Amino acid sequence: GLNNQLFLLQKPLRGEEPEVPPPVVVAAPRSDAGNVAPSGAAASSVDVVATPPRGDAGDEPVSVAAARIKAELSPLATDVFVNGGTEPLGYAQQPGGLDYELEQSIGTAFPSDGGFRCVRCGSLLYWAPQKFPCGCGWPAFDDAVAGAVEERPEKNDPLSSSLPKYGVEAVCRSCGGHLGHVIRGEGLTPTDARHCVNGVCLAYDGAVEAPADVVNVVEGAAV
Numbered sequence: 001g002l003n004n005q006l007f008l009l010q011k012p013l014r015g016e017e018p019e020v021p022p023p024v025v026v027a028a029p030r031s032d033a034g035n036v037a038p039s040g041a042a043a044s045s046v047d048v049v050a051t052p053p054r055g056d057a058g059d060e061p062v063s064v065a066a067a068r069i070k071a072e073l074s075p076l077a078t079d080v081f082v083n084g085g086t087e088p089l090g091y092a093q094q095p096g097g098l099d100y101e102l103e104q105s106i107g108t109a110f111p112s113d114g115g116f117r118c119v120r121c122g123s124l125l126y127w128a129p130q131k132f133p134c135g136c137g138w139p140a141f142d143d144a145v146a147g148a149v150e151e152r153p154e155k156n157d158p159l160s161s162s163l164p165k166y167g168v169e170a171v172c173r174s175c176g177g178h179l180g181h182v183i184r185g186e187g188l189t190p191t192d193a194r195h196c197v198n199g200v201c202l203a204y205d206g207a208v209e210a211p212a213d214v215v216n217v218v219e220g221a222a223v
Contacts, residue, residue, distance in 0.1 A: 073120060077200045081120050081177035084169075087198045089137040098139055098199030106206070109133075110218050114206040115145070121175035125149055125202065126195070127210040132217035134188055138180065139199045142189035142217050148173055149195070151182050170195055177201065189217050 079085035092099040099109035114128040125148045130141040152169040168182040180197040188194055 074200070077119060080179075080198045080200055081175075084178040086180075087138070087200045092139050092199035098202055098204070102204060111204065111206065112216060112219070113210055114204060115208040115210065116141075116202040117205050118172045118175060118177065118179075119201055119203045120177045121172065123148060123172060123174035124205070124208060125172060125179070126197070127214045128204070129210050129214050129216035129218075132189065134194060136194070136196055138196050139202065141195040141197060142191045142193055142215075144170075144195060149179065170197065172201075190215060 073081065076085075076087055080087060087097075091097050094100055102109045102111065110131050110133065111128040115124050116126040116128065116131070117123060118125050124145050126141045126144050130143050132140055132142060134140045150171045150173045152171055154167050154169045168184075170179040170182050171177065172179055179201050180195065183194045183196060184192055186192070186194060
């Protein structure tokens with residue numbers, strides 16, 4: 001079953017030495033897929049972030065006030081990003097976890113608008129309408145912001161039925177941090193893909209607006 005995906009614990013992969021995490025990058029807004037690094041990082045553990053309104057030109061604000069985008073990552077987030085570890089099964093639904101804090105703050109773990117940023121570098125990784133419930137124990141998305149998430153083939157994937165048992169790792173293209181895995185062939189969504197992502201890697205940003213052609217997986221229609 002989907003709850004048995006302990007393959008997320010089998011890291012590091014391909015014999016690579018763990019990388020040293022870079023500091024959080026502070027930068028002005030960029031025009032590519034809305035990726036913008038925060039100009040102010042806070043030490044709060046709150047998942048949901050509040051941001052200023054977008055300008056008349058549609059540019060995103062320089063500061064996204066990302067409460068979970070910290071100068072220093074938690075030990076769990078560091079293990080995930082750097083060593084390719086995983087948060088415990090169901091961690092996102094527990095106090096302090098991504099889904100729990102979304103429920104407490106905005107009343108749902110599946111917002112119809114906004115996006116999710118990398119807590120390590122601030123890059124926009126997933127549109128909120130791409131998030132859907134699947135019961136696997138980790139936050140799931142049917143797709144990513146175009147160009148934001150790199151898919152890397154990896155060995156020793158227990159979900160593969162034939163040798164050499166390759167899987168697909170999801171990596172933040174901006175900072176190179178491990179996010180989770182991409183699974184296909186389950187037939188759960190129109191894209192037939194599931195990005196199984198560690199919630200500790202993500203911060204919700206309610207100020208960004210998903211493109212009109214992004215399909216809301218929960219509602220089954222374009223936003």
